[in-house]
Amino acid sequence: MKIKITDQPGASIQKGMIGLFFEDINYGLDGGLHAEMVENRSFEFMEAKGDKGSFSESYDGLYGWSAYPAGASGARLNIQTAHPQNEINPHYLEFTAAESQNAFTNKAYDGICLKPGVQYQVSLYARTEGYEGGIEVAVEKNNKVKAQAALTSAVTEEWTCYTAQLSCSEPVTNGDLVIRLDTPGTVYFDFISMLPSDAVLGLFRRDLVELLEEIKPGFLRFPGGCIVEGYSLDNRYQWKQSVGAPEQRKSNSSRWAMHGNNEENEYTSVYSHYNQSLGIGFYEYFILCEYLKARPIPVLNVGLACQFQSTEHVAVHDEAFKEYIQDALDLLEFANGPADSEWGRLRMEMGHPEPFGLEMIGIGNEQWETEHADFFTRYELFEQAIHAQYPYVKLIGSAGPDISSVHYSQAWEYYRKRTEANPNFVYAVDEHYYVKPEWLCGNVHFYDHYPRDIRVFAGEYAGHYGNGMNAPHFNSWGAALAEAAFLTGIERNADIVVLASYAPLFARLGYAQWSPDMIWFDGESSYGTPSYYVQQMYSTLMGTKLLQTVNEKEEIPFTVSYNEAEQVIYVKLVNTLERTVQVELKTEMTLTGRGEVYVMQGLEEEVNSIQTPLNIAPHCASLETANHMIYEVGPKSFHVLKMDYRLK
Numbered sequence: 001m002k003i004k005i006t007d008q009p010g011a012s013i014q015k016g017m018i019g020l021f022f023e024d025i026n027y028g029l030d031g032g033l034h035a036e037m038v039e040n041r042s043f044e045f046m047e048a049k050g051d052k053g054s055f056s057e058s059y060d061g062l063y064g065w066s067a068y069p070a071g072a073s074g075a076r077l078n079i080q081t082a083h084p085q086n087e088i089n090p091h092y093l094e095f096t097a098a099e100s101q102n103a104f105t106n107k108a109y110d111g112i113c114l115k116p117g118v119q120y121q122v123s124l125y126a127r128t129e130g131y132e133g134g135i136e137v138a139v140e141k142n143n144k145v146k147a148q149a150a151l152t153s154a155v156t157e158e159w160t161c162y163t164a165q166l167s168c169s170e171p172v173t174n175g176d177l178v179i180r181l182d183t184p185g186t187v188y189f190d191f192i193s194m195l196p197s198d199a200v201l202g203l204f205r206r207d208l209v210e211l212l213e214e215i216k217p218g219f220l221r222f223p224g225g226c227i228v229e230g231y232s233l234d235n236r237y238q239w240k241q242s243v244g245a246p247e248q249r250k251s252n253s254s255r256w257a258m259h260g261n262n263e264e265n266e267y268t269s270v271y272s273h274y275n276q277s278l279g280i281g282f283y284e285y286f287i288l289c290e291y292l293k294a295r296p297i298p299v300l301n302v303g304l305a306c307q308f309q310s311t312e313h314v315a316v317h318d319e320a321f322k323e324y325i326q327d328a329l330d331l332l333e334f335a336n337g338p339a340d341s342e343w344g345r346l347r348m349e350m351g352h353p354e355p356f357g358l359e360m361i362g363i364g365n366e367q368w369e370t371e372h373a374d375f376f377t378r379y380e381l382f383e384q385a386i387h388a389q390y391p392y393v394k395l396i397g398s399a400g401p402d403i404s405s406v407h408y409s410q411a412w413e414y415y416r417k418r419t420e421a422n423p424n425f426v427y428a429v430d431e432h433y434y435v436k437p438e439w440l441c442g443n444v445h446f447y448d449h450y451p452r453d454i455r456v457f458a459g460e461y462a463g464h465y466g467n468g469m470n471a472p473h474f475n476s477w478g479a480a481l482a483e484a485a486f487l488t489g490i491e492r493n494a495d496i497v498v499l500a501s502y503a504p505l506f507a508r509l510g511y512a513q514w515s516p517d518m519i520w521f522d523g524e525s526s527y528g529t530p531s532y533y534v535q536q537m538y539s540t541l542m543g544t545k546l547l548q549t550v551n552e553k554e555e556i557p558f559t560v561s562y563n564e565a566e567q568v569i570y571v572k573l574v575n576t577l578e579r580t581v582q583v584e585l586k587t588e589m590t591l592t593g594r595g596e597v598y599v600m601q602g603l604e605e606e607v608n609s610i611q612t613p614l615n616i617a618p619h620c621a622s623l624e625t626a627n628h629m630i631y632e633v634g635p636k637s638f639h640v641l642k643m644d645y646r647l648k
Contacts, residue, residue, distance in 0.1 A: 001555040005569070005587035010546030011495035013561060016218015018539035019294060021460055021501040022285075023225025024276055025256050025514055028506030031109045032521065033208050034280045035199035037120075038177065039107050040064040041192050043079060043091045044251035045275045048231075049268045051261050052309050055231050057253055061091045063273050064107035068178050069143055074098030085125045085159045085190040088248045092125075092190040095181070103180035106192070110510070111174030112139050113524040114147060119197040120166040124179070125190040125247070128155040133182035137164050141175045151179075155187055166194075173524060191247040201291060203284055207526045208506065211519055212292060215536045219295040221362065221459065221501060222285045227255045227276070228299050228365040229306040233314065236301045239331055242281025243346060249278040255306060259513040260469060271513060283347070286335065286356045296335075297396065297499075299362035300328050302378040308401075311372040316381060325385045332358060332390050360394045361386070366432060366460075368400030368407035369414075376414050383425060394427030396457055403433045403446075415454055428455040428498055437463040437482030441576050444485055444557045447493035455496050460503035461486075462516055462531065471515035472507070472529075477616045477636070478604030479516060480530035484638040485574040487538050488557040494546060502535055509610070520610075527613035530600070534638065537598060537618055541640045543570050547589075555581050556633060562589075562645075571641040575633040583631045592644040595623035601637035 024030065031039070043061040050056050067075040076096040084090040095104055114120065122137045135155065138148035149164035177194060181187060195202065200209040223237050230236035241250045257274040261267045282298065289296040303314035303324045314321045330343050335358035337344030344355070363382045367375040379397055386393055397415055400407035411429065418425045433439075440463050447456065463479035463486075483502070490497045507517035518532045528536070543561030547569065551558075557574045569589060575581050598618045608615045618640075625643045633639055 001581055002552045002584045003558060003560070003586070004550040005560050005571075005585065005589065006548045006550065007588040008548040010548045012545050013491065013494040013542060014218075014498040015544070016295060017494065017498060017500055017542070018215070018535060019217045019219035019221065019499060019501045020212065020215070020505055021225075021503040022220060022222045022505050023503070024223065024227055024254065025225060025504050026507035026517060027109070027274070027511040028504065028508070029280055030275070030277050031508050031511060032506050033204055034277075035195050035203060035205040036277070036279050037108055037112060037194040037196070038192050039109055040275070041277065042089045042190060042247065042251060043093050044089050045273055046251075046253040047272050048253045048257035048274075049261070049272060050258060051267050053311070055258065059091075060273065065093065066105060067101055068103040068105040068176065069101070072101040075101040075104065077104060080188065086248045088250050092188055094186060094188055096186045097181040097184050099184055102184065103178050105176045105178050108177055109508070110523045112172065112177050112194070114139055114166070114168040114172035114175065115524070116168055116170060118167070120147070120194055121163060121197065122149070122151070122166060122194045123161060123163040124151070124192040125159050125161050126152070126155050126187055127157055127159045128185070128187045129157060131155055131181070131185035131187050133185060135162065135187065136180045136182070137166065138178045138180065139166060139168070139172060139175045140178050141172055146170070146172045146175055159190070201287060203280065204288060208519065208521060209291075211526060211528055211532070215532075215539050217292055217294045217539065219297050219499060219501075220285065220289050220292065221297040221299060223282075224299065224365060225504075226306045226308070226365065228301050229255070229304060231255045231258050231306055231309045233303070233305050233312055236305065239282045239298070239300070239327065242278045243283050243334070243350065246279050249281060251278065252276045255309070256513045258309065282331070282334070283350050283352070287352065290356070295360065296356065296358055297360045297362060298331065298358070299365050299396075300324070300331070302364040302367065302375065302382065304364065304367060304373050304375065304378070307367065307370070307373060313373060316374065316377055325382055328361065328382060328386055329389060331361070332386070332393065359392070360396060360427065362396040362430065364398050366401050367398045369410055380418070387424060391424065397426045397429045399429050399431045401432055403431050416451070419454055426454060428457040430457045430459040432460040434460070434462055434464050437465060437479050440482040440486035444489040446486075447489055447497055450493070450496055452496055455498045458490060458497055458500040460501070462502055464516065466515075468515050470510060470512045472509065472520050472609070473607055474516040475520070475529035475531055475607055476604060477530045477602040477606045480534045480616070481574065481576055481604070481636060481638060483531055484534045484537070485557045485576055487534070488559040488572055488574055491538065491542065491559045491561065491572070492546065502531055522610060525610050527608050527610055528617075529608055530602075530606075530616040533600060533617050537600070537638065537640055541570050541598060541642060543568070567645050567647065569643045569645055571643070573631075573633045573639045573641070575635060575637050578635050580635060581633045583633055585631060586628050589645040590648055591625045591627055592646055593625055595625040595641060595643040597621055597623040597642070598640040599637060601634055604636060
């Protein structure tokens with residue numbers, strides 16, 4: 001295979017093209033990215049049951065909580081609402097200790113994990129009506145104390161926040177968080193929290209954030225995904241409920257609590273108690289974007305419940321529909337407005353006086369036009385209202401759930417027609433494709449012949465050898481290699497594909513409703529899949545412009561870009577074949593002879609794991625370069641050649 005690299009620049013590559021799609025699926029936020037270790041900390045959890053078009057929720061505020069130690073008796077746990085800590089989350093725990101059993105514990109997903117050298121802050125609200133003892137907190141394993149501290153020696157009659165620091169001298173896995181009364185009696189509890197001192201920004205689990213940092217993402221799309229829509233409109237994500245004091249954010253059951261329900265399991269599952277605490281809300285997403293140096297792309301509901309689950313909608317002529325548009329306008333004021341505006345003031349009070357500089361918003365998540373869902377009309381009404389006040393904001397439209405159905409072609413016809421009269425109508429159209437690796441390999445040139453009038457956001461994609469719950473083996477090298485091949489086409493068409501993100505991002509082992517996923521983790525460890533490292537290679541080893549090339553026969557997918565400021569050329573070569581391919585490279589640029597090569601290679605079925613996190617990962621080596629050179633690309637491998645050049 002021969003590639004001639006000319007000295008003629010091609011299209012500019014959008015800075016930060018490769019980014020992140022985040023959704024609270026697979027316990028990726030509560031139980032994952034959010035460093036909070038307590039489950040159901042406000043005693044507000046709901047149990048969700050049902051299937052498409054038929055849902056029910058029931059309150060189950062004691063979920064995750066039980067008397068301690070197990071096997072003993074005497075203590076009582078009840079839920080009360082008579083004198084709440086706040087009215088938004090009105091339920092709280094009434095705990096009565098006995099001589100024989102004076103403590104209670106939290107499920108904490110798979111139990112508490114502690115690391116030496118890290119402190120853990122436990123905080124809770126408590127009050128009493130006569131109890132005269134103190135409160136202690138501990139982490140125990142097999143009824144042996146591993147860490148303990150006094151929260152208070154005396155509880156007042158008013159709701160008061162008490163805190164304590166825990167630390168350990170040896171690692172603890174799957175321990176019990178124990179809250180103990182000194183003497184028999186009754187104390188009321190609410191908003192029980194435990195956070196590690198190494199949490200990023202005091203909120204985010206460090207190892208997961210470090211994996212995100214290493215990608216150097218250009219953007220973060222949030223909060224989903226189907227949770228934006230909910231299995232009903234009452235269940236939809238409402239950003240205004242996610243800001244303000246954390247203890248006053250209204251808990252919400254997750255749309256993914258319904259996943260996998262069917263007649264055989266009586267329309268319930270192990271995920272029926274999957275809830276959103278909203279401990280991480282829109283404010284926290286914005287500050288995470290700042291930390292990662294990634295542009296925020298929030299996605300808003302347009303008055304439609306999840307179209308896979310329901311036909312529920314608010315008619316565009318109903319008064320209630322105005323609320324959805326107002327939410328978008330108020331979000332822009334929250335993000336960008338002055339500190340003396342209503343929503344800008346809240347941002348300031350939460351700790352960020354300066355605007356966040358929000359530039360893009362997604363209008364709807366994964367919407368398409370049907371007899372029940374007039375999405376095109378909704379988009380148009382949002383566009384008119386937003387651009388009337390914020391003409392600079394770039395809007396992301398939806399092409400529907402796939403790139404093969406009539407919904408996809410109808411969407412593109414709609415956007416092109418409207419953009420003819422209004423070039424600001426849509427910035428980019430969000431395309432989703434969860435497909436077989438064979439499709440990705442066979443469609444490397446998918447975007448080559450797209451009209452160049454409207455940009456594309458490849459918002460959700462992944463190579464699927466299979467689907468299913470809790471299936472990390474689907475994140476194989478074969479799937480990631482196919483994604484690498486397809487991404488050559490995305491990079492080569494950077495004039496129209498301006499944003500791209502793999503999905504989903506996170507999955508907790510044993511808690512996943514959807515596979516494959518980019519990063520897997522348990523209570524103490526995490527690892528990037530081969531797909532993660534492909535994303536990292538593209539995000540960190542990409543130029544600012546394409547370089548035009550001449551190719552006699554394309555045996556394997558490739559792309560060439562360069563960074564003029566750094567005087568570096570990047571050549572990506574993806575070999576999905578069973579044989580080695582020799583690539584003859586000639587360049588009109590003057591190379592210095594110095595370079596590096598990054599290589600990923602393995603068997604199609606190979607995966608990474610907690611035990612072998614770097615089984616399939618890039619290996620870097622020095623590379624001697626020449627203006628005319630032969631480079632061998634081994635079977636089933638992905639290579640990035642980084643070659644220094646000098647200006648003539």
